[in-house]
Amino acid sequence: MSAGAPTSAAAHHADHAGAAAGGAPPEPVPAHRAAPATGDPSPAADNDMPPPPRVRQLVLKVHSRCNLACDHCYVYRHADQRWRERPRVIAPGTVARVAQRLGEHLARHRSDRVRVVLHGGEPLLAGPTVLDRIVRTLRGALPPGAVLDVGVQTNGVLLDDEFLALCHRHGIDVGVSLDGDRAANDRHRRYPDGRGSFADVAAALRLLGRPEHRSRWAGLLCTVDVDNDPLGVYESLVAFDPPRLDLLLPHGNWSAPPPRRRPGGTDTPYGDWLVAVFDRWYPTAPRRTGIRLFESLIALVLGGRSGTRALGFAEPDIMTVETDGTIEGTDTLKTTDDASMRTGLDVFRHSFDEALRHPSLAGRPTGPAALADQCRACPVLSACGGGLYAHRFRAGAGFAHPSVYCPDLYRLIRHVQRVVAADVEALHRRALADAPARPAGR
Numbered sequence: 453m454s455a456g457a458p459t460s461a462a463a464h465h466a467d468h469a470g471a472a473a474g475g476a477p478p479e480p481v482p483a484h485r486a487a488p489a490t491g492d493p494s495p496a497a498d499n500d501m502p503p504p505p506r507v508r509q510l511v512l513k514v515h516s517r518c519n520l521a522c523d524h525c526y527v528y529r530h531a532d533q534r535w536r537e538r539p540r541v542i543a544p545g546t547v548a549r550v551a552q553r554l555g556e557h558l559a560r561h562r563s564d565r566v567r568v569v570l571h572g573g574e575p576l577l578a579g580p581t582v583l584d585r586i587v588r589t590l591r592g593a594l595p596p597g598a599v600l601d602v603g604v605q606t607n608g609v610l611l612d613d614e615f616l617a618l619c620h621r622h623g624i625d626v627g628v629s630l631d632g633d634r635a636a637n638d639r640h641r642r643y644p645d646g647r648g649s650f651a652d653v654a655a656a657l658r659l660l661g662r663p664e665h666r667s668r669w670a671g672l673l674c675t676v677d678v679d680n681d682p683l684g685v686y687e688s689l690v691a692f693d694p695p696r697l698d699l700l701l702p703h704g705n706w707s708a709p710p711p712r713r714r715p716g717g718t719d720t721p722y723g724d725w726l727v728a729v730f731d732r733w734y735p736t737a738p739r740r741t742g743i744r745l746f747e748s749l750i751a752l753v754l755g756g757r758s759g760t761r762a763l764g765f766a767e768p769d770i771m772t773v774e775t776d777g778t779i780e781g782t783d784t785l786k787t788t789d790d791a792s793m794r795t796g797l798d799v800f801r802h803s804f805d806e807a808l809r810h811p812s813l814a815g816r817p818t819g820p821a822a823l824a825d826q827c828r829a830c831p832v833l834s835a836c837g838g839g840l841y842a843h844r845f846r847a848g849a850g851f852a853h854p855s856v857y858c859p860d861l862y863r864l865i866r867h868v869q870r871v872v873a874a875d876v877e878a879l880h881r882r883a884l885a886d887a888p889a890r891p892a893g894r
């Protein structure tokens with residue numbers, strides 16, 4: 453297998469708060485935090501403008517190539533092809549600059565926690581020595597007391613004892629991409645020579661699932677293929693006993709629709725697939741495997757917050773740094789057009805705060821006002837949020853559209869609403885029935 457071939461990536465994107473990406477970390481502001489380390493003014497004092505959002509999650513591309521050639525990969529199979537010009541491995545000088553930028557950003561925002569996801573391509577191609585140096589460099593540049601959470605999102609085929617020792621040493625969480633059983637997974641996730649990757653990933657998961665390593669396992673990331681049996685995929689994935697499971701919709705938009713999704717059609721192939729999995733997962737007791745998409749949806753229909761950027765409303769708080777030091781926003785925009793990702797910024801000349809003010813990030817509209825009329829009038833808007841930003845794109849017309857998955861999202865959300873409402877109603881009835889008689893005089 454060639455590590456350097458212009459193949460495809462197995463890693464999926466942290467925009468979905470992928471298995472390794474985790475949720476947004478808590479952000480208490482410690483009273484003792486010193487003044488910003490840089491000469492920058494306080495972000496709150498800039499021209500009476502509201503403070504820019506801060507980076508909560510940095511997706512750091514440590515290797516720009518992959519050892520798999522997955523045909524649904526957004527990195528190599530979509531519009532943005534700049535990976536061809538980038539260094540394969542991020543250079544030490546670039547890492548040092550990233551660390552400096554991250555440290556100054558945390559200090560300026562008086563922030564005490566940030567998450568970095570080591571990403572690719574396939575990040576393990578960088579090797580344990582390089583990854584060790586990267587994490588040490590990043591941690592060494594943080595303000596005193598600040599915490600760096602680190603995850604790695606990998607296709608798993610290179611995961612071995614040496615990498616896991618590194619993960620234990622630095623507290624790195626490991627998210628692995630797998631699309632189901634052998635047939636389901638190997639439909640897309642293949643080596644460049646056509647061999648399926650399932651057997652190698654399964655071996656890695658058995659290693660990761662051992663009691664001595666399980667604490668480092670963040671979860672599995674599965675890209676939905678509606679040609680695969682939903683319950684077969686679900687059962688095969690939970691058979692590995694992952695702590696979490698993320699189900700991702702394949703990337704696509706109105707101009708480059710996902711497989712079996714007719715833009716503007718009323719059929720719901722993805723909604724039906726997800727509902728089938730939800731109905732198998734939801735009544736399971738006890739539930740050993742959380743499914744982020746469903747847990748977020750349940751939280752949203754009950755008035756809470758989403759743990760995934762695929763649903764609800766989210767500020768653009770993810771930053772991506774490529775192996776050449778280029779700063780970009782959410783990686784999923786690679787699937788839209790070549791220009792949507794370009795900021796013209798890099799860690800050598802620009803701070804993360806400058807990047808956050810760039811129109812492609814700060815200018816990215818958020819909230820209901822930025823959505824299409826159809827979304828603003830939609831009864832499930834508060835849960836859906838218009839879907840993932842990249843899925844709203846139409847060439848030449850931007851992002852002010854419902855998600856290309858609109859009918860699927862509506863079907864899933866309505867279903868979850870009904871199930872949760874029935875449970876709440878039953879709980880309410882039980883609570884009334886179980887309530888002790890009110891004491892006399894009260």
Ligand code: SF4
Nearest residue numbers: 827830836854855858
């Ligand atoms: S279901 Fe469709 S119309 Fe409703 S908010 Fe989502 S994308 Fe918009």
